[in-house]
Amino acid sequence: MVTLTIDGVKVQAEKGSTILEVAKFYGIEIPTLCYHDELTPYGSCRLCTVEVDDGRKTRLVASCLYPVKEGIMVKTHTERLIKGRKMILELLIARCPNSKTLQDLASEIGLEQVRFKMKNEDCILCGLCVRMCNEQMGSGAIGFVGRGQKREVATPFRMASEICRNCGACMYICPAVNLQCRGVKSPGELCNSCLIITPQCLEKYGQVMCTQDSCGACVEKEKK
Amino acid sequence: MKKIRNRDHLEEIRRKLLEKRESGKPCITISSGTCGRVSDSQKVVEAIYAAIKKHGVEDKVYVRVTGCHGFCQVAPILVIYPDGIFYQQVKAKDADDIITETILANRVVDRLLYVDPTTGEKIAYEKDVPFFVKQKRLLLGNNRFVDPTKIEDYFAVGGYKALGKALFEMKPEEVSEQIKRSGLRGRGGAGFPTGAKWENCRRAKGDIKYVVCNADEGDPGAYMDRSLLEGNPHSIIEGMIIGAYAIGAHQGYVYVRYEYPLAIENSRIALNQAREYGLLGKNILGSGFDFDIKLAIGAGAFVCGESTALIASIEGKMGEPRAKYIHTVERGLWNRPTNLNNVKTWANVPLIINNGADWYSKIGTAKSKGTGIFSLVGKINNTGLVEVPMGTPLRQIIYDIGGGIPEGKKFKAVETGGPSGGCMPEKLLDLPVDFERLTEAGSMMGSGGMIVMDENTCMVDVARYFLNFLADESCGKCVPCREGIKRMLEILVDITEGRGKEEDLELLEELAEMVKDFSLCGLGKTAPNPVLSTLRYFRDEYEAHVRDKKCPAGVCKNLIEYCILENVCTGCGACLKVCPQQAIQGELKKPHIISSENCVRCGICRDACPVEAIIVS
Numbered sequence: 001m002v003t004l005t006i007d008g009v010k011v012q013a014e015k016g017s018t019i020l021e022v023a024k025f026y027g028i029e030i031p032t033l034c035y036h037d038e039l040t041p042y043g044s045c046r047l048c049t050v051e052v053d054d055g056r057k058t059r060l061v062a063s064c065l066y067p068v069k070e071g072i073m074v075k076t077h078t079e080r081l082i083k084g085r086k087m088i089l090e091l092l093i094a095r096c097p098n099s100k101t102l103q104d105l106a107s108e109i110g111l112e113q114v115r116f117k118m119k120n121e122d123c124i125l126c127g128l129c130v131r132m133c134n135e136q137m138g139s140g141a142i143g144f145v146g147r148g149q150k151r152e153v154a155t156p157f158r159m160a161s162e163i164c165r166n167c168g169a170c171m172y173i174c175p176a177v178n179l180q181c182r183g184v185k186s187p188g189e190l191c192n193s194c195l196i197i198t199p200q201c202l203e204k205y206g207q208v209m210c211t212q213d214s215c216g217a218c219v220e221k222e223k224k
Numbered sequence: 225m226k227k228i229r230n231r232d233h234l235e236e237i238r239r240k241l242l243e244k245r246e247s248g249k250p251c252i253t254i255s256s257g258t259c260g261r262v263s264d265s266q267k268v269v270e271a272i273y274a275a276i277k278k279h280g281v282e283d284k285v286y287v288r289v290t291g292c293h294g295f296c297q298v299a300p301i302l303v304i305y306p307d308g309i310f311y312q313q314v315k316a317k318d319a320d321d322i323i324t325e326t327i328l329a330n331r332v333v334d335r336l337l338y339v340d341p342t343t344g345e346k347i348a349y350e351k352d353v354p355f356f357v358k359q360k361r362l363l364l365g366n367n368r369f370v371d372p373t374k375i376e377d378y379f380a381v382g383g384y385k386a387l388g389k390a391l392f393e394m395k396p397e398e399v400s401e402q403i404k405r406s407g408l409r410g411r412g413g414a415g416f417p418t419g420a421k422w423e424n425c426r427r428a429k430g431d432i433k434y435v436v437c438n439a440d441e442g443d444p445g446a447y448m449d450r451s452l453l454e455g456n457p458h459s460i461i462e463g464m465i466i467g468a469y470a471i472g473a474h475q476g477y478v479y480v481r482y483e484y485p486l487a488i489e490n491s492r493i494a495l496n497q498a499r500e501y502g503l504l505g506k507n508i509l510g511s512g513f514d515f516d517i518k519l520a521i522g523a524g525a526f527v528c529g530e531s532t533a534l535i536a537s538i539e540g541k542m543g544e545p546r547a548k549y550i551h552t553v554e555r556g557l558w559n560r561p562t563n564l565n566n567v568k569t570w571a572n573v574p575l576i577i578n579n580g581a582d583w584y585s586k587i588g589t590a591k592s593k594g595t596g597i598f599s600l601v602g603k604i605n606n607t608g609l610v611e612v613p614m615g616t617p618l619r620q621i622i623y624d625i626g627g628g629i630p631e632g633k634k635f636k637a638v639e640t641g642g643p644s645g646g647c648m649p650e651k652l653l654d655l656p657v658d659f660e661r662l663t664e665a666g667s668m669m670g671s672g673g674m675i676v677m678d679e680n681t682c683m684v685d686v687a688r689y690f691l692n693f694l695a696d697e698s699c700g701k702c703v704p705c706r707e708g709i710k711r712m713l714e715i716l717v718d719i720t721e722g723r724g725k726e727e728d729l730e731l732l733e734e735l736a737e738m739v740k741d742f743s744l745c746g747l748g749k750t751a752p753n754p755v756l757s758t759l760r761y762f763r764d765e766y767e768a769h770v771r772d773k774k775c776p777a778g779v780c781k782n783l784i785e786y787c788i789l790e791n792v793c794t795g796c797g798a799c800l801k802v803c804p805q806q807a808i809q810g811e812l813k814k815p816h817i818i819s820s821e822n823c824v825r826c827g828i829c830r831d832a833c834p835v836e837a838i839i840v841s
Contacts, residue, residue, distance in 0.1 A: 043547050043702070044702045045703050046703055046704055046742045046744070048745070049741075051672060060741050060742065061547075061746070065547045065549055067550070080741070084738045084741055087735060088738070091703060091711060093705075094711070095707060114710050115731055124703075125700065126704070146700070147527075147698070147699055148695060148706060149695060149698075149699075149700065149710055150700075150704070151699075152703060178765055199712070220430065
């Protein structure tokens with residue numbers, strides 16, 4: 001066992017576990033996008049970045065990958081971290097403005113504006129689908145293609161894959177496309193509708209079986 | 225070729241080799257590295273051989289074709305030893321004169337001599353050329369004495385002596401201790417203490433360990449690793465064998481980029497020759513130590529210079545970095561302990577073993593030991609590779625060795641550390657160049673590129689240029705680097721094209737800080753350096769672009785206007801004839817006018833004007 005401090009609280013953790021796993025266990029929430037319990041951590045979204053002080057210096061590390069060490073002091077919500085996370089979300093929303101996952105995270109973290117030119121992409125390149133296909137489905141039909149700005153998820157040579165079983169696991173795990181935010185009306189707008197906790201549709205429509213998380217979009221639609 | 229049985233056998237081979245070479249017999253040395261070859265050095269070599277045959281002096285001279293000597297501005301260089309007569313920019317047609325005049329008549333060919341641009345004097349001997357005089361060429365110096373395709377040449381300059389010393393006189397831990405005490409730091413840019421890295425790797429658990437030489441030099445304008453690998457590959461191989469012995473590795477890799485064909489060819493030849501002599505393979509020099517090196521060729525991605533991406537590339541995976549929370553010395557190539565060092569770091573090793581840690585630690589500054597090799601390029605009189613002790617001030621490198629800025633223009637900035645380094649302004653010219661000082665000033669050592677810029681350079685445009693390079697070369701794995709660089713570039717393009725807003729500068733700074741803090745690997749963490757350093761030292765230029773919509777250096781096309789000075793224009797019509805847009809009007813012998821509506825700011829008219837009447841405002 002290893003003893004470490006997270007946000008001022010002394011905790012014990014098993015050797016070899018990551019900061020994120022330990023934080024989750026103790027109920028400390030760290031936002032993530034490219035992380036999934038059942039998949040190998042990838043460290044690409046950088047939202048889970050935390051401050052680690054090992055007694056010599058303070059470093060920013062991705063908590064999903066950083067193995068816990070004896071005596072380290074971890075801070076998960078400093079001003080510097082929140083500022084950085086906001087900027088990462090701002091960049092991601094500018095890329096995929098209609099992703100509900102991103103809009104929800106933005107609401108939670110209190111992002112107020114998007115200052116970049118809006119694009120209309122679907123994929124945030126988190127790599128969950130690639131890992132899902134490879135590790136859980138044992139298929140490996142899709143992977144990353146291209147570098148930098150030209151990076152995308154595709155099948156080899158962009159041809160219909162012979163090994164893809166159309167299982168849909170990639171779609172199931174995708175945080176960006178499977179839930180679309182319908183509250184955004186103009187480009188660059190931040191939705192924030194999901195912050196309304198009581199579903200107003202219930203009051204208005206009685207017993208409506210909402211198929212999605214209450215997003216409030218129906219109410220917004222009515223207002224028009 | 226017989227395998228070398230033991231250390232004495234090596235010394236015997238060396239002795240016989242030196243005896244065979246007649247002292248005093250002139251040796252015509254031609255620099256034919258990549259820089260020489262683009263200036264037709266291969267034709268010069270052919271012509272020299274033909275001239276020697278023609279005049280029947282085959283047994284009177286030696287000919288040696290070497291790698292780059294460092295003074296690339298005047299390549300190909302031809303030096304005749306032992307006197308060191310120095311001819312520059314030699315052409316094939318000069319070969320006959322060199323043989324008849326210098327070799328046969330012992331006279332210097334005047335027209336091929338180097339003229340010192342500052343004094344105007346002709347210089348006949350290599351030892352007097354100012355570019356070389358002020359350097360300390362520990363690593364590069366041997367390039368001129370070694371034909372990279374002949375291992376015997378490397379023996380002749382004392383090659384593999386350090387290997388013998390390490391294998392027979394020192395224990396592995398003593399070798400890494402020696403390196404540790406010398407203060408050698410990784411020359412790839414980060415400056416991690418080499419000895420400590422070796423020790424960590426030696427102590428790491430595992431039977432199979434690897435050593436890797438990182439020759440994936442991808443910075444625009446930096447080519448010292450290439451020159452070393454092309455010109456003196458055995459110095460790197462020797463360093464790697466010593467390193468492997470210290471660590472306990474039996475397999476090594478040299479990772480070279482595909483764009484360096486000559487370096488690949490020469491290292492392949494060198495590896496084969498070392499293998500034939502028994503310097504690689506089983507039981508090296510009869511010591512019982514086994515080690516071999518494979519050549520891995522990269523496909524030319526900048527990010528593969530990052531250690532974990534390089535390792536992924538050797539493994540045959542996509543060249544993408546991973547987090548280094550578990551170091552490569554513990555889990556690297558194929559999850560085995562791996563020690564990765566830069567070309568220059570490896571080349572330093574034989575020097576330290578031969579001369580001792582104390583000798584080495586006397587060179588340089590308190591925390592940065594030894595020499596640094598810098599590729600001096602851009603707006604500079606003497607383009608080339610400069611090797612100086614660490615701590616040499618920028619001013620000495622740029623003015624005393626580099627010969628200053630061409631055409632008498634004013635110095636503006638020097639970009640150190642490649643595309644992710646920073647731009648140092650004139651007020652920092654007296655900054656001693658070492659790892660710490662450069663980092664404090666917002667730049668970095670990097671692999672050692674130095675791009676000099678004159679007053680006609682727009683610093684916003686420079687930042688845009690480097691960001692454009694990095695946006696292309698980012699692997700795209702993590703969000704801060706992929707999206708952040710793209711957006712910084714977007715803002716910079718807006719600013720250079722006149723669409724910049726006041727708040728853009730703040731956003732740029734905020735974004736740069738985030739990319740620096742949150743990125744996964746070194747590429748992303750240093751990518752904002754060009755932006756942050758230009759914002760720090762040249763903020764007024766950004767403000768001029770944003771507020772006044774003007775480019776003070778006259779570079780950004782949307783923010784400048786060409787006009788003709790009425791009192792200077794002679795009305796010759798030269799500009800009118802060359803203008804592709806027919807934007808210039810005027811009668812003969814009367815001042816002409818440029819219509820800014822039609823002008824595309826190509827600058828052709830300015831080049832064509834015989835009286836310099838066209839200016840940028």
